[in-house]
Amino acid sequence: MTEQPILRVRGVSKSYGRRIGCADVDLDVYAGEVVAVVGESGSGKTTLLNCLGGNLEPDAGSIAYRFTGDDWQEFLTLSESRRRLLMRTELGFVRQNPRDGLRLRVTAGANVGERLMAVGARHYGRIREAAVEWLERVEIDAGRIDDFPLAFSGGMQQRLQIARNLVSGPKLVYMDEPTGGLDVSVQARLLDLLRRLADDLGLAAVIVTHDLGVARLLAERMMVMRGGRVVESGLTDQLLDDPQHPYTQLLAASVLTP
Numbered sequence: 001m002t003e004q005p006i007l008r009v010r011g012v013s014k015s016y017g018r019r020i021g022c023a024d025v026d027l028d029v030y031a032g033e034v035v036a037v038v039g040e041s042g043s044g045k046t047t048l049l050n051c052l053g054g055n056l057e058p059d060a061g062s063i064a065y066r067f068t069g070d071d072w073q074e075f076l077t078l079s080e081s082r083r084r085l086l087m088r089t090e091l092g093f094v095r096q097n098p099r100d101g102l103r104l105r106v107t108a109g110a111n112v113g114e115r116l117m118a119v120g121a122r123h124y125g126r127i128r129e130a131a132v133e134w135l136e137r138v139e140i141d142a143g144r145i146d147d148f149p150l151a152f153s154g155g156m157q158q159r160l161q162i163a164r165n166l167v168s169g170p171k172l173v174y175m176d177e178p179t180g181g182l183d184v185s186v187q188a189r190l191l192d193l194l195r196r197l198a199d200d201l202g203l204a205a206v207i208v209t210h211d212l213g214v215a216r217l218l219a220e221r222m223m224v225m226r227g228g229r230v231v232e233s234g235l236t237d238q239l240l241d242d243p244q245h246p247y248t249q250l251l252a253a254s255v256l257t258p
Helices: 045-052 080-089 108-118 124-137 154-166 184-201 212-218 236-241 246-252
Strands: 007-016 019-029 034-038 060-065 091-094 172-176 204-209 221-226 229-235
Touching: 007 045, 019 045, 019 204, 019 221, 019 229, 034 045, 034 212, 045 060, 045 172, 045 204, 080 091, 080 108, 091 154, 108 124, 108 154, 124 154, 154 184, 184 212, 204 212, 212 236, 221 236, 221 246, 229 236, 229 246, 236 246
Parallel strands: 034 204, 034 221, 091 172, 172 204
Antiparallel strands: 007 019, 007 060, 221 229
């Protein structure tokens, strides 16, 4: 990891009327680091992720990125066009339901190629070559490049969504329950893929999950949320092997169910 974070979050809060989504959350993420945000349903982890990824506007707090140079970019004060550019270039967002993160009416190759075109690629042959390379990288038969996502299984759709997000080389990727709703055997293959990609690319990621096994496998650090607030954070193995907060102890003991 570098000495300076690439993401700095301070005091991010979001409410839905009287219900707290997340409250006063601080977080730093460093280049090449995977951070897991865990908690039961309703803990605020997905609300936090959507605030960080630009899908929700927080009520308070700051979200700043520094990918190159010394200047921080305050995400919430950027223009809408600058935010969209940042999301297309330096950031990615993998959704729990892959159909929400794919264009279902275009082919697998076009789903991957569109992301390259968004960052300036124009040569059709090179775009298609990159799409083939990434389909193979996420274990999708390159012969299916012209198939539509709806012809794929759920696990293949999720791998396609990952390829679509990573093909342009983002510095930071947000992932919302990336293995949710998949069969156990498919989950295992996807987790192995994510671990290899994170290692190979030096990828930084924030992963929301209710599955502590996913957190242990993928994340160096972990943040535990309950009722919209962070109750404990630290190294993943340390938190899971020696949790200090009673809620984390319950999670680690598998008392709470997703």
